[in-house]
Structure formats: structure tokens, C-alpha cells
Amino acid sequence: MKCPDCSYEDSKVVDSRSIHQGISIRRRRECTRPGCGYRYTTYEYILANPVKVIKKSGVREEYDREKLENSFHIACKKRPVPEDNIQQAIHSIEEKISNISNVEIDASRIGELVMDELKKIDGVAFIRYASVYRQFKDVGEFKAQIEDLKK
Ligand SMILES: [Zn+2]
CATH class of the missing domain: 1.10.472 (Cyclin A; domain 1)
Known part of the structure; x- marks a missing residue:
């Protein structure tokens, strides 16, 4: 997952919660590039x-x-x-x-x-x-x- 701010490819998950009655997971991620630290959200769904x-x-x-x-x-x-x-x-x-x-x-x-x-x-x-x-x-x-x- 690329950082939307600087395109760096590594991030850490800072928060993770189940939504929509557990059919999806919402994750808050933080870019690990020193000096960036941009936070963004990803979603994971069952297909x-x-x-x-x-x-x-x-x-x-x-x-x-x-x-x-x-x-x-x-x-x-x-x-x-x-x-x-x-x-x-x-x-x-x-x-x-x-x-x-x-x-x-x-x-x-x-x-x-x-x-x-x-x-x-x-x-x-x-x-x-x-x-x-x-x-x-x-x-x-x-x-x-x-x-x-x-x-
Ligand atoms: Zn970044």
C-alpha cells in the first residue's frame, strides 16, 4: 500500500476495527518514511x-x-x-x-x-x-x- 502523500511503500497499522457487522475491516495506517508519517485509511473486504x-x-x-x-x-x-x-x-x-x-x-x-x-x-x-x-x-x-x- 503506497502512502498517498509520498508514495512510500511501507506503513504500519495504528488502528484496526471491524465494520459493517464484521464483513469488513477498517485500518488506519501510518507511513513509516522518516519525516512523512502521513495517516490514511484502508479497507479490507471478503470477496x-x-x-x-x-x-x-x-x-x-x-x-x-x-x-x-x-x-x-x-x-x-x-x-x-x-x-x-x-x-x-x-x-x-x-x-x-x-x-x-x-x-x-x-x-x-x-x-x-x-x-x-x-x-x-x-x-x-x-x-x-x-x-x-x-x-x-x-x-x-x-x-x-x-x-x-x-x-
Ligand atoms: Zn508518506
């Missing part, structure tokens, strides 16, 4: 039989939590969104996915779920994600989305 995600091209691939996390991190970059909120959102999406199917799910469906969560977390992050995801065809469509958000 249940992952569902397959059907992409637009028809290709199926295993659901990948990290990809989902990346989408959130990109959308929330430099936004005042605590990591805990992102993790909660992902947890809630995973619950919804498993309610829809434990075999396979359309990637577009996951995209919609991500947008639902981002809308609740941060308006700017939502617009960022939606503009990439929906590839707004014109400014009008973009404005409509923002108007919708104001409601």
Missing part, C-alpha cells in the same frame, strides 16, 4: 462470489470493487468528501447490486447506482461523473442535469 458485469460491448467481466472506488475518487477529487462517505456509498451500491442479481448486472445499471449515490454525496462530483458517464451531447442536456440537481 463473495463476484457478480459479472456486462459491459456495453457485451463483454462480461468480474465485478471489481477497486474500479468502483476509482470512479468515486476521480469524481470526488479535491471535493470535501470524507473517505468514509465513499465507502458507505460503495457498500450501499453493492447491497443494491446483490438485490438485483447475484449472477450478472449491466454496467449501465451500476453507473446509474453510482450517480444516485454521488447525487447524495456531492453535487459537483455528481456532475463530473454524469458528464463523463452520460457523455452529454450538448450544453442544453448538461444544464438540464444541473437544474434537476437543484430541485
Whole structure:
């Protein structure tokens, strides 16, 4: 695990607790590079039989939590969104996915779920994600989305 501040590859665990009724572990880590000592949080999850995600091209691939996390991190970059909120959102999406199917799910469906969560977390992050995801065809469509958000 690389330090998000200095990319140093070694860290020590300073706190570790079980969350979500014991299905995951949250760890506080501290970068061990002298002079850095940056503290960050990692999460560990049990991987249940992952569902397959059907992409637009028809290709199926295993659901990948990290990809989902990346989408959130990109959308929330430099936004005042605590990591805990992102993790909660992902947890809630995973619950919804498993309610829809434990075999396979359309990637577009996951995209919609991500947008639902981002809308609740941060308006700017939502617009960022939606503009990439929906590839707004014109400014009008973009404005409509923002108007919708104001409601
Ligand atoms: Zn560091």
C-alpha cells in the first residue's frame, strides 16, 4: 500500500476495527518514511462470489470493487468528501447490486447506482461523473442535469 502523500511503500497499522457487522475491516495506517508519517485509511473486504458485469460491448467481466472506488475518487477529487462517505456509498451500491442479481448486472445499471449515490454525496462530483458517464451531447442536456440537481 503506497502512502498517498509520498508514495512510500511501507506503513504500519495504528488502528484496526471491524465494520459493517464484521464483513469488513477498517485500518488506519501510518507511513513509516522518516519525516512523512502521513495517516490514511484502508479497507479490507471478503470477496463473495463476484457478480459479472456486462459491459456495453457485451463483454462480461468480474465485478471489481477497486474500479468502483476509482470512479468515486476521480469524481470526488479535491471535493470535501470524507473517505468514509465513499465507502458507505460503495457498500450501499453493492447491497443494491446483490438485490438485483447475484449472477450478472449491466454496467449501465451500476453507473446509474453510482450517480444516485454521488447525487447524495456531492453535487459537483455528481456532475463530473454524469458528464463523463452520460457523455452529454450538448450544453442544453448538461444544464438540464444541473437544474434537476437543484430541485
Ligand atoms: Zn508518506
